[in-house]
Amino acid sequence: MSENVFNKWKTGLARTRKTTFGRIANMLGASEIDADTWDDLEALFIQADMGLETTEELIEALKAAQQKDGLTRTDELRETIKSELVARLDAPPNLNMDARPSVILVVGVNGSGKTTNLAKLGQRFQQQGKKIVFGAADTFRAAAIEQLQIWGERLNIPVIAGQPEGDPGAVAYDTVQAAIARKADIAFIDTAGRLHTRFNLMEELKKVQRVCGKALPGAPHAVWLVMDATTGQNALHQARAFKDAVGVTGVILAKLDSSARGGMAFAIQRELGLPILFAGLGEKAEDLAPFAPEAFIEGILADFQ
Numbered sequence: 551m552s553e554n555v556f557n558k559w560k561t562g563l564a565r566t567r568k569t570t571f572g573r574i575a576n577m578l579g580a581s582e583i584d585a586d587t588w589d590d591l592e593a594l595f596i597q598a599d600m601g602l603e604t605t606e607e608l609i610e611a612l613k614a615a616q617q618k619d620g621l622t623r624t625d626e627l628r629e630t631i632k633s634e635l636v637a638r639l640d641a642p643p644n645l646n647m648d649a650r651p652s653v654i655l656v657v658g659v660n661g662s663g664k665t666t667n668l669a670k671l672g673q674r675f676q677q678q679g680k681k682i683v684f685g686a687a688d689t690f691r692a693a694a695i696e697q698l699q700i701w702g703e704r705l706n707i708p709v710i711a712g713q714p715e716g717d718p719g720a721v722a723y724d725t726v727q728a729a730i731a732r733k734a735d736i737a738f739i740d741t742a743g744r745l746h747t748r749f750n751l752m753e754e755l756k757k758v759q760r761v762c763g764k765a766l767p768g769a770p771h772a773v774w775l776v777m778d779a780t781t782g783q784n785a786l787h788q789a790r791a792f793k794d795a796v797g798v799t800g801v802i803l804a805k806l807d808s809s810a811r812g813g814m815a816f817a818i819q820r821e822l823g824l825p826i827l828f829a830g831l832g833e834k835a836e837d838l839a840p841f842a843p844e845a846f847i848e849g850i851l852a853d854f855q
């Protein structure tokens with residue numbers, strides 16, 4: 551990883567570091583490890599949105615390591631905390647983009663960062679030599695279609711759109727057809743994040759998913775959920791609904807740079823069981839980075855030694 555990308559992670563995780571994880575170092579001094587040590591660590595991990603299960607598992611692992619290695623002073627826990635955190639984050643799996651076109655549905659609640667990150671993804675894969683098509687299947691708001699069209703013009707990526715309030719399934723179908731006709735490598739399809747009810751939204755997304763399969767057997771090849779890193783536990787509840795409805799295959803963790811809740815990354819992987827593929831580290835098109843566990847850990851714990 552380049553110095554530049556590494557620094558982007560470090561800067562992007564500054565809030566999470568300052569608000570929570572960075573405080574671990576201050577808690578660990580030359581004092582004896584006692585019940586308070588565990589309570590304080592537990593409170594901090596929960597506050598950092600690591601999730602209850604992950605926190606408990608982590609505390610148990612730390613206690614076990616303390617016993618095994620005969621640690622007595624709190625500062626002796628530092629390396630163990632670091633290695634136990636590292637052990638709880640996975641690198642993203644290799645993306646399978648063999649299908650041509652590969653159809654990728656981008657889902658998530660309103661405002662989570664779908665359209666912005668879809669544009670970032672388009673730019674990223676375009677720079678790798680892929681031919682991209684965007685589908686504007688968030689027909690619920692006219693502004694959403696325009697927003698994607700503006701990105702499309704800026705990046706020189708064709709945008710397949712329908713009428714505002716139109717049928718998102720029809721847009722998805724047209725997008726897949728257009729991707730086939732243009733011999734595109736990847737079609738990214740933007741979807742609505744809000745309808746009159748959550749039930750309607752999930753039913754609509756299922757329909758969009760089915761329609762993609764009609765236009766091209768096997769499509770969509772992936773469903774990526776954009777999660778807003780500033781919303782913490784709430785985002786985890788919402789994610790479960792998307793996972794149940796449309797079988798999410800990976801997460802894009804947006805807005806890490808404006809979040810103090812980066813600890814969510816652990817809960818996403820351990821409690822939702824979803825891989826984090828990319829993280830949003832800013833609003834610009836180039837501020838999308840493949841998820842990098844080592845850089846993430848360095849980012850939340852910098853100055854920890």
Ligand SMILES: Nc1nc2c(ncn2[C@@H]2O[C@H](COP(=O)(O)OP(=O)(O)O)[C@@H](O)[C@H]2O)c(=O)[nH]1
Nearest residue numbers: 660661662663664665666804805830831832833
């Ligand atoms: N700081 C920051 N802002 C982001 C990021 N991703 C999206 N945003 C902002 O979040 C807001 C909502 O994004 P948008 O893509 O419209 O969300 P959508 O409703 O899910 O399509 C916009 O102002 C984006 O610029 C990110 O990674 N970092």
Ligand SMILES: [Mg+2]
Nearest residue numbers: 664665688694
């Ligand atoms: Mg949008």
